[in-house]
Amino acid sequence: MGAQYQISVIPGDGVGREVVQVGIQVAEVLSRRHGFGLELVEYPWSCEWYASNGKMMPDDALESLAETDAIYLGAVGYPGVPDHVSLWGLLLPIRQAFDQYVNLRPIRSLKGIPTPLDQRKAPDLDILLVRENTEGEYVGIGGRCHQGTPNELATQTTVFTRRGVDRIVRYAFEQARSRSGRLASATKSNAMQYTSVMWDEVVEEVAREYPDVVVTSYLIDALAARFISSPETLDVVVASNLFGDILADIGAALMGSMGMAASANLNPAGTSPSLFEPVHGSAPDIAGRGVANPIGAVWSLAMMFDHLGEWEASRHAREAIDLVASEGPHTADLGGKARTEEVGAAIVEAIGG
16 A cells, blocks of 8 residues: 545535535545555535634634645535635635635636637637735735715735745746746736735846746736637636736636536645635536536546646546547536536546446
8 A cells, every 4th residue: 555645625506516525535545556545534514614613613613624645625605605704714715724725727728618708719729827915915804994975995915925926936847847948927017006016026136047937017908808719829828816816717718618617726735735726616407407517526536636636636637527528428517418417437447446
């Protein structure tokens, strides 16, 4: 038996619970095939848990998670619990406490999956989005006063630090160096004359250390348009928390469905566990119907195995995804009629489990 891993599993709400079950089945098959051990520790933290306890997770939750090698999350969110409560009650505290400053979003067309792209460009879609994940627009600094009155005031402060920008930009340059040698950077420096200008300056400074990487700086609106009109010209893209968040959803739509969108929230130093999650949300409108697409959950699992150094298991999972995407079955979001467990079973069969 090879390495042993303890994985914290947070199924969460809605379809998160359904796709995580597929991910667990795939993980167990891969662990047997590739000779490593998995101990899965499941936590019930969710909006349902919030309804009973008044908070999204217990006070010692981060201490419990810190003891594990990685975190596998389904989704959180449900009607009746405001999105900012669920997000700030669970996911953002984990990202910030564990210094998961890299958010990776693979954006890749899969053979057999229809996309809204011009079909001449669809086969060329292969973008790695590197999003800053712990500061920027999502630091949570701000407030409201005189609420409910005509004089109400709301402020939201964006915080960019040179350290924070430098480390995410360096990570992106390394990714670009390992791929095509092309990097796109997104800011809005014509209007945001402090934070975005500093970001651009840091990119320019770091670029001097990577003469083998061609870097192009885009205004975020122009880059969003390029995602749609000329995505084949892009390879590695680096952006702030908010800009990266928006570009990631554009990318998922170009792939053909949010149900295939995978992500990794990484602490590259390994000083704390990293978190892996599909990013389609809890989708309460289809929860419980068994029709959610599990591909994003399995793809996120493959990213987790990459991070843990189980590269063959990751490759095996990706190949299974490609085969099922190409040959089916497909869930309704991809134009098919298959149920979640049918797609999961097909992925397991493709692995050889």
